[in-house]
Amino acid sequence: MQAVLLIDFGSTYTKVTIVDLDTEEIVGTARAGTSIETNIMDGLKVALAQIPEPAGGWNFVRKLACSSAAGGLKMIASGLVKELTAEAARRAALGAGARVLQVFSYELTLQDLDKITVSKPDILLIAGGTDGGNKEILLKNAEMLCALPTSLPIVIAGNKAVSAQAADILRKHHDPVVVADNVMPELGVLAVESARLAIRDVFLTHIIKSKGLDKAEEFLERIMMPTPAAVLSAAELLAQGHGSERGMGELMIVDVGGATTDVHSIAKGDPSKPSVMLKGLPEPYAKRTVEGDLGMRYSSEALVEASGRRLFDYLGWTDEQVACQLGLCKENPWRIPQTEEEAKFDRAMGRMAVSLAVERHVGTVEVVYTPFGATYVQHGKDLTPLPVVIGTGGVLLHHPDALEILKGAVFNPEEPTLLKPQKASYYLDKEYILAAMGLLREVAPQVALRMMKKYVVKL
Numbered sequence: 001m002q003a004v005l006l007i008d009f010g011s012t013y014t015k016v017t018i019v020d021l022d023t024e025e026i027v028g029t030a031r032a033g034t035s036i037e038t039n040i041m042d043g044l045k046v047a048l049a050q051i052p053e054p055a056g057g058w059n060f061v062r063k064l065a066c067s068s069a070a071g072g073l074k075m076i077a078s079g080l081v082k083e084l085t086a087e088a089a090r091r092a093a094l095g096a097g098a099r100v101l102q103v104f105s106y107e108l109t110l111q112d113l114d115k116i117t118v119s120k121p122d123i124l125l126i127a128g129g130t131d132g133g134n135k136e137i138l139l140k141n142a143e144m145l146c147a148l149p150t151s152l153p154i155v156i157a158g159n160k161a162v163s164a165q166a167a168d169i170l171r172k173h174h175d176p177v178v179v180a181d182n183v184m185p186e187l188g189v190l191a192v193e194s195a196r197l198a199i200r201d202v203f204l205t206h207i208i209k210s211k212g213l214d215k216a217e218e219f220l221e222r223i224m225m226p227t228p229a230a231v232l233s234a235a236e237l238l239a240q241g242h243g244s245e246r247g248m249g250e251l252m253i254v255d256v257g258g259a260t261t262d263v264h265s266i267a268k269g270d271p272s273k274p275s276v277m278l279k280g281l282p283e284p285y286a287k288r289t290v291e292g293d294l295g296m297r298y299s300s301e302a303l304v305e306a307s308g309r310r311l312f313d314y315l316g317w318t319d320e321q322v323a324c325q326l327g328l329c330k331e332n333p334w335r336i337p338q339t340e341e342e343a344k345f346d347r348a349m350g351r352m353a354v355s356l357a358v359e360r361h362v363g364t365v366e367v368v369y370t371p372f373g374a375t376y377v378q379h380g381k382d383l384t385p386l387p388v389v390i391g392t393g394g395v396l397l398h399h400p401d402a403l404e405i406l407k408g409a410v411f412n413p414e415e416p417t418l419l420k421p422q423k424a425s426y427y428l429d430k431e432y433i434l435a436a437m438g439l440l441r442e443v444a445p446q447v448a449l450r451m452m453k454k455y456v457v458k459l
Contacts, residue, residue, distance in 0.1 A: 097228035252265045
Protein backbone atom coordinates (compact mmCIF):
# COMPACT_ATOMS: atom_id res chain seq x y z
CA MET A 1 0.00 0.00 0.00
CA GLN A 2 1.19 3.51 -0.90
CA ALA A 3 -0.70 5.42 1.77
CA VAL A 4 -1.03 9.21 1.55
CA LEU A 5 -2.26 11.24 4.52
CA LEU A 6 -4.35 14.30 3.59
CA ILE A 7 -5.42 16.68 6.35
CA ASP A 8 -7.76 19.66 6.47
CA PHE A 9 -7.23 21.70 9.64
CA GLY A 10 -10.64 23.36 9.75
CA SER A 11 -11.87 26.13 12.02
CA THR A 12 -14.02 23.63 13.95
CA TYR A 13 -12.88 20.16 12.89
CA THR A 14 -9.64 18.56 11.76
CA LYS A 15 -10.58 16.21 8.92
CA VAL A 16 -8.31 13.33 7.91
CA THR A 17 -8.41 11.35 4.66
CA ILE A 18 -6.08 8.42 3.94
CA VAL A 19 -5.87 7.20 0.35
CA ASP A 20 -4.01 4.32 -1.29
CA LEU A 21 -2.24 5.44 -4.47
CA ASP A 22 -2.04 1.84 -5.74
CA THR A 23 -5.76 1.06 -5.60
CA GLU A 24 -6.94 4.69 -5.84
CA GLU A 25 -9.29 4.02 -2.95
CA ILE A 26 -10.09 5.84 0.28
CA VAL A 27 -8.62 3.79 3.13
CA GLY A 28 -10.39 5.79 5.82
CA THR A 29 -11.74 9.17 6.88
CA ALA A 30 -12.19 10.69 10.33
CA ARG A 31 -12.54 14.01 12.09
CA ALA A 32 -11.94 15.51 15.53
CA GLY A 33 -12.14 18.96 17.06
CA THR A 34 -9.37 21.34 15.97
CA SER A 35 -7.10 22.16 18.91
CA ILE A 36 -5.51 25.44 17.82
CA GLU A 37 -5.51 26.91 21.36
CA THR A 38 -3.26 24.15 22.74
CA ASN A 39 -1.39 22.12 20.13
CA ILE A 40 -2.92 21.58 16.71
CA MET A 41 -1.43 18.06 16.72
CA ASP A 42 -3.80 17.00 19.53
CA GLY A 43 -6.88 17.06 17.31
CA LEU A 44 -4.97 15.39 14.48
CA LYS A 45 -3.91 12.51 16.74
CA VAL A 46 -7.50 11.99 17.92
CA ALA A 47 -8.74 11.88 14.32
CA LEU A 48 -6.00 9.49 13.19
CA ALA A 49 -6.72 7.13 16.08
CA GLN A 50 -10.24 6.58 14.70
CA ILE A 51 -8.89 4.87 11.55
CA PRO A 52 -7.72 1.27 12.14
CA GLU A 53 -3.97 0.94 11.59
CA PRO A 54 -2.63 -1.81 9.33
CA ALA A 55 -0.22 -4.39 10.72
CA GLY A 56 3.10 -2.66 11.28
CA GLY A 57 1.49 0.77 11.54
CA TRP A 58 1.15 3.52 8.98
CA ASN A 59 3.97 4.16 6.56
CA PHE A 60 2.82 7.27 4.72
CA VAL A 61 4.62 8.07 1.48
CA ARG A 62 3.24 11.64 1.59
CA LYS A 63 1.68 13.78 4.34
CA LEU A 64 0.00 16.96 3.10
CA ALA A 65 -2.38 19.46 4.68
CA CYS A 66 -4.46 22.56 4.08
CA SER A 67 -5.86 24.84 6.75
CA SER A 68 -8.65 27.25 7.56
CA ALA A 69 -7.95 27.06 11.31
CA ALA A 70 -7.45 30.13 13.50
CA GLY A 71 -9.81 32.15 11.32
CA GLY A 72 -8.37 30.97 8.02
CA LEU A 73 -6.46 33.40 5.81
CA LYS A 74 -7.86 36.87 6.54
CA MET A 75 -7.06 39.64 4.09
CA ILE A 76 -7.78 43.29 3.36
CA ALA A 77 -7.44 44.63 -0.18
CA SER A 78 -7.14 48.15 -1.55
CA GLY A 79 -7.07 49.70 -5.00
CA LEU A 80 -7.78 52.92 -6.86
CA VAL A 81 -11.28 52.69 -8.35
CA LYS A 82 -13.81 50.55 -6.47
CA GLU A 83 -15.15 48.83 -9.59
CA LEU A 84 -11.71 48.31 -11.18
CA THR A 85 -8.37 47.80 -9.38
CA ALA A 86 -9.99 47.47 -5.93
CA GLU A 87 -12.35 44.81 -7.29
CA ALA A 88 -9.46 43.08 -9.08
CA ALA A 89 -7.54 42.95 -5.79
CA ARG A 90 -10.58 41.49 -4.01
CA ARG A 91 -10.90 38.76 -6.63
CA ALA A 92 -7.20 37.92 -6.38
CA ALA A 93 -7.53 37.50 -2.61
CA LEU A 94 -10.65 35.31 -2.94
CA GLY A 95 -8.93 33.19 -5.57
CA ALA A 96 -6.04 32.62 -3.16
CA GLY A 97 -8.46 31.16 -0.62
CA ALA A 98 -8.72 34.20 1.63
CA ARG A 99 -11.59 35.58 3.64
CA VAL A 100 -11.72 39.21 2.54
CA LEU A 101 -12.50 41.38 5.55
CA GLN A 102 -12.65 44.75 3.80
CA VAL A 103 -11.87 46.42 0.48
CA PHE A 104 -10.72 50.05 0.31
CA SER A 105 -10.59 52.30 -2.74
CA TYR A 106 -8.84 55.59 -3.52
CA GLU A 107 -6.49 57.09 -0.90
CA LEU A 108 -6.40 55.40 2.49
CA THR A 109 -7.57 57.58 5.38
CA LEU A 110 -6.80 57.55 9.10
CA GLN A 111 -10.22 55.96 9.61
CA ASP A 112 -9.24 53.22 7.15
CA LEU A 113 -6.06 52.58 9.14
CA ASP A 114 -8.12 52.26 12.32
CA LYS A 115 -10.33 49.67 10.58
CA ILE A 116 -7.24 47.73 9.44
CA THR A 117 -5.83 47.76 12.98
CA VAL A 118 -9.10 46.51 14.50
CA SER A 119 -9.61 43.83 11.80
CA LYS A 120 -6.14 42.29 12.32
CA PRO A 121 -5.72 40.86 8.80
CA ASP A 122 -3.06 38.27 8.05
CA ILE A 123 -2.05 39.90 4.75
CA LEU A 124 -2.68 43.24 3.04
CA LEU A 125 -3.00 43.28 -0.75
CA ILE A 126 -2.52 46.72 -2.26
CA ALA A 127 -3.15 47.55 -5.90
CA GLY A 128 -3.82 50.71 -7.86
CA GLY A 129 -3.21 52.09 -11.32
CA THR A 130 -2.82 50.23 -14.58
CA ASP A 131 0.73 49.74 -15.88
CA GLY A 132 1.73 53.19 -17.11
CA GLY A 133 -1.34 54.74 -15.47
CA ASN A 134 -1.84 56.37 -12.08
CA LYS A 135 1.32 56.27 -9.95
CA GLU A 136 0.37 58.43 -7.01
CA ILE A 137 -2.19 56.16 -5.35
CA LEU A 138 0.20 53.25 -4.76
CA LEU A 139 2.93 55.50 -3.35
CA LYS A 140 0.57 57.52 -1.14
CA ASN A 141 -1.07 54.40 0.26
CA ALA A 142 2.35 52.84 0.90
CA GLU A 143 3.33 55.93 2.91
CA MET A 144 0.03 55.83 4.77
CA LEU A 145 0.39 52.15 5.71
CA CYS A 146 3.67 52.93 7.44
CA ALA A 147 1.56 54.64 10.13
CA LEU A 148 0.02 51.31 11.21
CA PRO A 149 1.02 50.37 14.77
CA THR A 150 2.15 46.84 13.85
CA SER A 151 4.07 45.19 11.03
CA LEU A 152 2.02 43.19 8.52
CA PRO A 153 2.81 40.99 5.50
CA ILE A 154 1.98 42.99 2.37
CA VAL A 155 1.61 41.95 -1.28
CA ILE A 156 1.87 44.74 -3.86
CA ALA A 157 0.07 44.14 -7.16
CA GLY A 158 -0.32 47.57 -8.75
CA ASN A 159 1.27 49.80 -11.38
CA LYS A 160 4.61 48.15 -12.21
CA ALA A 161 6.22 51.55 -12.78
CA VAL A 162 6.17 52.29 -9.03
CA SER A 163 5.73 48.86 -7.38
CA ALA A 164 9.40 48.59 -6.42
CA GLN A 165 9.38 52.13 -5.02
CA ALA A 166 6.25 51.38 -3.00
CA ALA A 167 7.92 48.22 -1.68
CA ASP A 168 10.96 50.21 -0.52
CA ILE A 169 8.67 52.57 1.39
CA LEU A 170 6.74 49.74 3.03
CA ARG A 171 9.81 47.72 4.01
CA LYS A 172 10.76 50.44 6.50
CA HIS A 173 7.85 49.31 8.66
CA HIS A 174 6.45 46.02 7.32
CA ASP A 175 7.79 42.52 6.69
CA PRO A 176 7.58 40.68 4.40
CA VAL A 177 6.73 42.92 1.44
CA VAL A 178 6.31 40.99 -1.82
CA VAL A 179 5.86 42.46 -5.29
CA ALA A 180 3.57 40.63 -7.74
CA ASP A 181 2.38 41.50 -11.23
CA ASN A 182 -0.36 44.09 -11.56
CA VAL A 183 -3.84 42.62 -11.02
CA MET A 184 -5.07 45.00 -13.75
CA PRO A 185 -2.21 45.75 -16.17
CA GLU A 186 -4.61 47.33 -18.68
CA LEU A 187 -8.02 48.87 -18.19
CA GLY A 188 -10.57 46.04 -18.07
CA VAL A 189 -7.91 43.28 -18.15
CA LEU A 190 -7.77 40.99 -15.11
CA ALA A 191 -4.46 39.22 -14.28
CA VAL A 192 -4.66 37.77 -10.76
CA GLU A 193 -2.52 34.62 -10.98
CA SER A 194 0.77 36.25 -9.94
CA ALA A 195 -0.90 37.87 -6.91
CA ARG A 196 -2.57 34.56 -5.99
CA LEU A 197 0.79 32.79 -6.01
CA ALA A 198 2.42 35.58 -3.98
CA ILE A 199 -0.35 35.37 -1.37
CA ARG A 200 0.08 31.61 -1.18
CA ASP A 201 3.85 31.96 -0.71
CA VAL A 202 3.38 34.45 2.13
CA PHE A 203 0.80 32.12 3.70
CA LEU A 204 3.24 29.20 3.56
CA THR A 205 6.30 31.06 4.81
CA HIS A 206 4.86 33.42 7.42
CA ILE A 207 1.18 32.98 8.29
CA ILE A 208 1.43 29.29 9.21
CA LYS A 209 3.96 30.08 11.95
CA SER A 210 2.01 33.06 13.30
CA LYS A 211 -1.10 30.87 13.74
CA GLY A 212 0.71 28.05 15.53
CA LEU A 213 0.28 25.72 12.57
CA ASP A 214 4.03 25.20 12.27
CA LYS A 215 3.77 22.64 15.09
CA ALA A 216 2.07 20.34 12.61
CA GLU A 217 4.81 20.79 10.02
CA GLU A 218 7.23 18.84 12.21
CA PHE A 219 5.01 15.82 11.48
CA LEU A 220 3.88 16.76 7.97
CA GLU A 221 5.82 17.61 4.84
CA ARG A 222 4.11 21.01 4.81
CA ILE A 223 0.80 22.81 4.97
CA MET A 224 0.28 23.45 1.28
CA MET A 225 -2.45 26.10 1.07
CA PRO A 226 -5.61 27.51 2.66
CA THR A 227 -8.54 25.07 2.51
CA PRO A 228 -10.66 27.14 0.06
CA ALA A 229 -7.70 27.24 -2.35
CA ALA A 230 -7.49 23.43 -2.16
CA VAL A 231 -11.19 23.12 -3.04
CA LEU A 232 -10.80 25.56 -5.95
CA SER A 233 -7.77 23.59 -7.19
CA ALA A 234 -9.79 20.35 -7.03
CA ALA A 235 -12.62 22.03 -8.93
CA GLU A 236 -10.26 23.15 -11.71
CA LEU A 237 -8.80 19.65 -12.01
CA LEU A 238 -12.22 17.99 -12.08
CA ALA A 239 -13.44 20.40 -14.76
CA GLN A 240 -10.38 20.48 -17.03
CA GLY A 241 -8.99 16.98 -16.64
CA HIS A 242 -5.29 16.11 -16.76
CA GLY A 243 -3.31 14.61 -19.62
CA SER A 244 -5.29 11.76 -21.15
CA GLU A 245 -7.76 11.69 -18.25
CA ARG A 246 -10.80 13.77 -19.18
CA GLY A 247 -12.59 16.06 -16.77
CA MET A 248 -16.30 16.72 -16.35
CA GLY A 249 -16.33 20.04 -18.18
CA GLU A 250 -17.54 23.36 -16.82
CA LEU A 251 -19.00 23.02 -13.33
CA MET A 252 -20.03 24.68 -10.09
CA ILE A 253 -19.32 23.57 -6.52
CA VAL A 254 -21.52 24.77 -3.66
CA ASP A 255 -20.04 24.25 -0.19
CA VAL A 256 -22.62 24.85 2.55
CA GLY A 257 -20.89 25.23 5.92
CA GLY A 258 -21.81 26.19 9.45
CA ALA A 259 -20.50 29.75 9.12
CA THR A 260 -20.35 30.45 5.37
CA THR A 261 -21.47 29.16 2.00
CA ASP A 262 -18.77 29.13 -0.68
CA VAL A 263 -19.47 28.87 -4.40
CA HIS A 264 -16.79 27.94 -6.94
CA SER A 265 -17.43 28.05 -10.68
CA ILE A 266 -15.06 26.79 -13.34
CA ALA A 267 -16.56 28.31 -16.47
CA LYS A 268 -16.05 31.13 -18.96
CA GLY A 269 -19.53 32.49 -18.38
CA ASP A 270 -19.72 34.37 -21.69
CA PRO A 271 -23.18 35.40 -22.94
CA SER A 272 -25.08 32.32 -24.13
CA LYS A 273 -27.27 34.34 -26.49
CA PRO A 274 -25.87 36.40 -29.40
CA SER A 275 -28.07 39.42 -28.66
CA VAL A 276 -26.50 40.02 -25.22
CA MET A 277 -23.59 42.43 -24.64
CA LEU A 278 -21.05 41.80 -21.87
CA LYS A 279 -20.21 44.77 -19.65
CA GLY A 280 -17.93 45.29 -16.66
CA LEU A 281 -14.76 43.73 -15.32
CA PRO A 282 -13.96 40.30 -16.85
CA GLU A 283 -14.77 37.37 -14.60
CA PRO A 284 -12.06 34.83 -13.72
CA TYR A 285 -12.48 31.37 -15.29
CA ALA A 286 -12.00 29.88 -11.81
CA LYS A 287 -14.17 32.07 -9.59
CA ARG A 288 -14.83 31.81 -5.87
CA THR A 289 -17.30 33.74 -3.76
CA VAL A 290 -17.85 33.36 -0.02
CA GLU A 291 -20.99 34.47 1.80
CA GLY A 292 -20.43 35.08 5.50
CA ASP A 293 -24.12 35.57 6.27
CA LEU A 294 -25.29 32.28 4.78
CA GLY A 295 -24.14 29.63 7.24
CA MET A 296 -26.20 26.79 8.70
CA ARG A 297 -25.23 27.29 12.36
CA TYR A 298 -22.94 30.17 13.35
CA SER A 299 -24.66 32.62 10.98
CA SER A 300 -28.10 30.98 10.98
CA GLU A 301 -29.88 34.15 12.14
CA ALA A 302 -28.28 36.13 9.32
CA LEU A 303 -29.36 33.43 6.84
CA VAL A 304 -32.98 33.66 7.99
CA GLU A 305 -32.81 37.45 7.68
CA ALA A 306 -31.25 37.28 4.20
CA SER A 307 -33.90 34.85 2.95
CA GLY A 308 -36.76 37.15 3.98
CA ARG A 309 -40.18 35.55 3.62
CA ARG A 310 -38.87 32.88 1.24
CA LEU A 311 -37.86 30.60 4.12
CA PHE A 312 -41.22 30.97 5.87
CA ASP A 313 -43.13 30.39 2.62
CA TYR A 314 -41.05 27.28 1.85
CA LEU A 315 -41.63 25.83 5.33
CA GLY A 316 -45.18 27.06 5.87
CA TRP A 317 -44.16 27.87 9.47
CA THR A 318 -44.86 30.69 11.90
CA ASP A 319 -42.22 33.09 13.21
CA GLU A 320 -42.29 31.27 16.56
CA GLN A 321 -41.52 27.88 14.98
CA VAL A 322 -38.53 29.29 13.12
CA ALA A 323 -37.29 31.11 16.24
CA CYS A 324 -37.45 27.85 18.19
CA GLN A 325 -35.23 26.06 15.65
CA LEU A 326 -32.81 29.00 15.54
CA GLY A 327 -32.45 28.70 19.30
CA LEU A 328 -31.42 25.06 18.92
CA CYS A 329 -28.80 26.07 16.33
CA LYS A 330 -27.29 28.61 18.74
CA GLU A 331 -27.31 26.18 21.68
CA ASN A 332 -25.46 23.46 19.78
CA PRO A 333 -23.78 24.41 16.48
CA TRP A 334 -22.62 20.79 16.01
CA ARG A 335 -26.07 19.24 16.26
CA ILE A 336 -27.39 16.80 13.66
CA PRO A 337 -31.21 16.80 13.27
CA GLN A 338 -32.90 14.29 15.57
CA THR A 339 -36.55 14.91 14.69
CA GLU A 340 -38.55 15.30 11.49
CA GLU A 341 -39.13 18.98 12.29
CA GLU A 342 -35.39 19.62 12.75
CA ALA A 343 -34.62 17.82 9.47
CA LYS A 344 -37.25 19.91 7.67
CA PHE A 345 -35.73 23.10 9.06
CA ASP A 346 -32.21 22.08 7.99
CA ARG A 347 -33.47 21.23 4.50
CA ALA A 348 -35.10 24.65 4.17
CA MET A 349 -32.07 26.49 5.55
CA GLY A 350 -29.73 24.55 3.27
CA ARG A 351 -31.85 25.30 0.23
CA MET A 352 -31.97 29.02 1.08
CA ALA A 353 -28.19 29.09 1.59
CA VAL A 354 -27.62 27.42 -1.79
CA SER A 355 -30.14 29.62 -3.58
CA LEU A 356 -28.89 32.93 -2.19
CA ALA A 357 -25.18 32.08 -2.54
CA VAL A 358 -25.61 31.04 -6.17
CA GLU A 359 -27.70 34.16 -6.87
CA ARG A 360 -24.83 36.31 -5.60
CA HIS A 361 -22.24 34.31 -7.55
CA VAL A 362 -23.84 34.29 -11.00
CA GLY A 363 -24.20 37.20 -13.38
CA THR A 364 -27.27 39.24 -14.19
CA VAL A 365 -28.84 40.53 -17.38
CA GLU A 366 -30.74 43.78 -17.77
CA VAL A 367 -32.60 45.57 -20.54
CA VAL A 368 -31.01 48.85 -21.62
CA TYR A 369 -32.93 51.20 -23.88
CA THR A 370 -31.00 53.07 -26.58
CA PRO A 371 -32.03 55.32 -29.48
CA PHE A 372 -31.85 52.18 -31.63
CA GLY A 373 -34.15 50.15 -29.40
CA ALA A 374 -33.81 47.79 -26.45
CA THR A 375 -30.63 45.78 -25.92
CA TYR A 376 -29.60 43.23 -23.28
CA VAL A 377 -26.52 43.83 -21.11
CA GLN A 378 -24.85 41.11 -19.01
CA HIS A 379 -22.82 41.76 -15.85
CA GLY A 380 -20.84 38.82 -14.45
CA LYS A 381 -21.01 35.18 -15.52
CA ASP A 382 -23.80 33.60 -17.53
CA LEU A 383 -24.03 30.12 -15.97
CA THR A 384 -27.40 29.15 -17.48
CA PRO A 385 -25.81 26.47 -19.76
CA LEU A 386 -23.64 25.01 -16.96
CA PRO A 387 -23.96 21.19 -17.08
CA VAL A 388 -22.74 20.17 -13.60
CA VAL A 389 -23.49 21.36 -10.04
CA ILE A 390 -21.68 19.59 -7.17
CA GLY A 391 -22.71 19.89 -3.54
CA THR A 392 -20.49 19.50 -0.51
CA GLY A 393 -20.59 20.48 3.16
CA GLY A 394 -22.20 19.04 6.27
CA VAL A 395 -25.91 19.57 5.56
CA LEU A 396 -25.64 18.06 2.07
CA LEU A 397 -23.63 15.06 3.25
CA HIS A 398 -25.85 14.20 6.20
CA HIS A 399 -29.34 15.09 4.96
CA PRO A 400 -31.48 12.51 3.11
CA ASP A 401 -32.90 15.26 0.86
CA ALA A 402 -29.56 16.51 -0.50
CA LEU A 403 -30.96 16.84 -4.03
CA GLU A 404 -33.84 19.03 -2.84
CA ILE A 405 -31.34 21.29 -1.03
CA LEU A 406 -28.97 21.50 -4.00
CA LYS A 407 -31.78 22.40 -6.38
CA GLY A 408 -31.73 25.82 -4.77
CA ALA A 409 -29.06 26.49 -7.41
CA VAL A 410 -31.49 26.06 -10.31
CA PHE A 411 -32.70 28.89 -12.57
CA ASN A 412 -35.98 30.42 -11.43
CA PRO A 413 -38.29 31.63 -14.26
CA GLU A 414 -39.75 34.17 -11.83
CA GLU A 415 -36.28 35.77 -11.57
CA PRO A 416 -35.13 35.65 -15.21
CA THR A 417 -32.41 38.29 -14.75
CA LEU A 418 -30.37 35.91 -12.52
CA LEU A 419 -28.21 33.70 -14.75
CA LYS A 420 -28.36 30.49 -12.66
CA PRO A 421 -27.93 27.00 -14.20
CA GLN A 422 -31.02 25.88 -16.13
CA LYS A 423 -30.50 22.20 -16.91
CA ALA A 424 -27.59 21.03 -14.77
CA SER A 425 -27.05 17.52 -13.45
CA TYR A 426 -26.53 17.37 -9.67
CA TYR A 427 -23.72 15.54 -7.88
CA LEU A 428 -22.65 15.02 -4.28
CA ASP A 429 -19.15 14.91 -2.78
CA LYS A 430 -20.34 12.02 -0.63
CA GLU A 431 -17.02 11.38 1.15
CA TYR A 432 -16.18 15.08 1.63
CA ILE A 433 -12.91 14.69 -0.26
CA LEU A 434 -12.66 17.78 -2.48
CA ALA A 435 -10.16 19.64 -0.28
CA ALA A 436 -8.13 16.43 0.10
CA MET A 437 -8.09 15.93 -3.67
CA GLY A 438 -6.91 19.51 -4.14
CA LEU A 439 -3.92 18.54 -2.00
CA LEU A 440 -3.39 15.23 -3.79
CA ARG A 441 -3.35 17.12 -7.10
CA GLU A 442 0.00 18.61 -6.02
CA VAL A 443 1.68 15.18 -6.12
CA ALA A 444 -0.58 12.83 -8.13
CA PRO A 445 -3.02 14.82 -10.29
CA GLN A 446 -4.35 11.94 -12.39
CA VAL A 447 -5.03 9.82 -9.31
CA ALA A 448 -6.82 12.76 -7.69
CA LEU A 449 -8.92 13.25 -10.82
CA ARG A 450 -9.92 9.59 -11.12
CA MET A 451 -10.80 9.42 -7.42
CA MET A 452 -13.03 12.48 -7.67
CA LYS A 453 -14.82 10.98 -10.67
CA LYS A 454 -15.35 7.84 -8.58
CA TYR A 455 -16.43 9.39 -5.28
CA VAL A 456 -18.38 12.42 -6.53
CA VAL A 457 -21.69 10.68 -7.27
CA LYS A 458 -24.73 11.71 -9.29
CA LEU A 459 -27.91 12.39 -7.33
